[in-house]
Amino acid sequence: MAPHLLSFVLVLVVIAAAACVRGSSGCPTLDRDALLAFRSALSEKRLGIFSSWTGDDCCSQWFGVSCDPTTGRVAGISLRDESEDRIISRSGRSRGLMYGRISPEICRLDRLTTLILADWKQISGPIPPCLTSLSFLSILDLVGNRLSGPIPNDIGNLSRLTVLNVANNQISGSIPTSILALSSLMHLDLSNNQISGPIPGDFGNLRMLSRAMLSRNRISGSIPSSVGHMTRLADLDLAHNRISGEIPGSLGSVPVLSSLYLDSNRLTGQIPTALFSSRGLGILNLSRNAVEGEIPDVFGSHSYYTALDLSYNQLRGPVPKTLVTAAFVGHLGLSHNHLCGHIPTGSPFDHLEAASFANNDCLCGGPLPVCK
Ligand SMILES: *[C@@H]1O[C@H](CO)[C@@H](O)[C@H](O)[C@H]1NC(C)=O
Numbered sequence: 113m114a115p116h117l118l119s120f121v122l123v124l125v126v127i128a129a130a131a132c133v134r135g136s137s138g139c140p141t142l143d144r145d146a147l148l149a150f151r152s153a154l155s156e157k158r159l160g161i162f163s164s165w166t167g168d169d170c171c172s173q174w175f176g177v178s179c180d181p182t183t184g185r186v187a188g189i190s191l192r193d194e195s196e197d198r199i200i201s202r203s204g205r206s207r208g209l210m211y212g213r214i215s216p217e218i219c220r221l222d223r224l225t226t227l228i229l230a231d232w233k234q235i236s237g238p239i240p241p242c243l244t245s246l247s248f249l250s251i252l253d254l255v256g257n258r259l260s261g262p263i264p265n266d267i268g269n270l271s272r273l274t275v276l277n278v279a280n281n282q283i284s285g286s287i288p289t290s291i292l293a294l295s296s297l298m299h300l301d302l303s304n305n306q307i308s309g310p311i312p313g314d315f316g317n318l319r320m321l322s323r324a325m326l327s328r329n330r331i332s333g334s335i336p337s338s339v340g341h342m343t344r345l346a347d348l349d350l351a352h353n354r355i356s357g358e359i360p361g362s363l364g365s366v367p368v369l370s371s372l373y374l375d376s377n378r379l380t381g382q383i384p385t386a387l388f389s390s391r392g393l394g395i396l397n398l399s400r401n402a403v404e405g406e407i408p409d410v411f412g413s414h415s416y417y418t419a420l421d422l423s424y425n426q427l428r429g430p431v432p433k434t435l436v437t438a439a440f441v442g443h444l445g446l447s448h449n450h451l452c453g454h455i456p457t458g459s460p461f462d463h464l465e466a467a468s469f470a471n472n473d474c475l476c477g478g479p480l481p482v483c484k
C-alpha cells in the first residue's frame with residue numbers, strides 16, 4: 113500500500129472510531145437499538161413512515177425522530193397522523209393507520225423529552241408503566257389510539273411533564289393521585305375514555321394547569337372545591353360523566369376561567385352566585401343535571417356569554433332580569449326547567465327563539481305566547 117493511501121485509511125479509521133462513540137450524526141447505538149425495538153412492535157404500511165428508519169443516522173434521517181444537539185441523545189419521537197387534510201383532499205384516500213403496541217423498550221431512551229404517537233387509531237395495549245421513569249419527559253401525547261389499561265400509577269414521577277394527553281382511547285381505572293405531583297402540568301386531556309372514580313380532592317394543587325379536559329368518562333364523586341385555587345385554569349371540561357354533589361362556589365374565583373362544561377352529569381343544589389359574578393366566563397354549560405332553585409340574578413356589564421346553557425335542570429322562579437344588562441348573550445338555553453313568569457324585554461331576549469324557553473312551567477311573553 114502506498115504511504116499516502118495508508119494515511120488516508122488511517123484517517124478513515126479515526127473518523128469511524130469517533131462515529132462509533134457519538135454515532136455519525138449523534139445517534140448513539142443504544143438509542144438506535146431502542147428505537148428499532150420500539151418500531152418492531154408497530155406496523156404502518158399506508159404512509160410508509162417507518163421506511164426511513166434505516167441506517168445509522170437516526171437523528172436526522174429517521175422520520176419523526178430528533179436528538180438533543182448538545183448530548184446527541186434521542187430527545188423526541190413525534191409521529192402524528194396528519195394525513196387527513198393532505199391526503200383526503202388530493203386523492204380521497206383515508207387516513208394512515210398504525211397497528212401494534214408501545215414497546216417498553218422505548219423506556220431505554222432515558223433522555224426523551226417528547227413522545228407523540230397520535231391519531232393512529234389502532235395502536236392498542238397498555239401505556240407502558242416504565243414511561244414514568246423517563247425523568248426528562250415533558251410532552252406525552254398518545255391521543256386517538258386504542259390504548260387500554262390504566263394511567264400508570266407513578267405518573268407523578270414525571271416532574272417535568274407539561275402536556276399529558278391520552279384522550280380518545282380506552283383507558284380505564286381511576287385518576288392516580290400521584291398526578292397531583294405534576295407541578296409543571298399545563299395541559300391535561302383524558303377525554304373520551306373509560307376512566308372511573310373521583311377527581312382527586314387536591315386537584316387544585318395543579319397550579320400551572322390551564323386546560324383540564326376530563327369529559328366523556330365515568331368519573332364520579334364531586335367537584336373538589338380546591339379548583340378555586342387554580343389561578344391559570346382557563347378551560348375546565350367535566351361533561352358527560354357521573355359527577356354529583358353541588359357546584360363549588362370557589363369556581364367563581366378562578367380568575368381566568370373562560371369555558372366551563374359540566375353538562376350531562378348528576379349535579380344538584382343551587383347555582384352558586386359567584387359563578388355568574390365571575391368575569392371572563394364565556395361558555396357555561398350546566399345542561400342535563402339536576403340543579404335547582406332560582407337562577408342568580410346577578411348578570412351585568414361583566415357578563416359576556418357566547419353560550420349559557422342551563423337547560424334540562426330543575427330550576428324554578430323567573431328568568432333573571434339582569435340578563436338585559438349583560439354585555440352579550442349569544443346562545444341562551446333555559447328550556448326544560450320549571451321557570452315561570454314574564455320573559456324580560458330587550459336584548460338579548462329580542463333575538464332569542466322560543467326553543468330557548470320551551471318546556472317550562474309557566475313562562476310567557478317574548479318569543480312565547482303573550483302573558484295573560
Ligand atoms: C417513582 O418514584 C418513586 C419514589 O421516588 C420510586 O419508588 C418509583 O420506583 C418511581 N417509579 C418509577 C417507574 O420510576
Ligand SMILES: *[C@@H]1O[C@H](CO)[C@@H](O)[C@H](O)[C@H]1NC(C)=O
Pocket residue numbers: 351375376397398399400419420421443
Ligand atoms: C350543552 O350540553 C348539552 C348536553 O351535553 C348539549 O346537548 C348542548 O348542545 C350543549 N350546549 C351548547 C350551547 O353547546
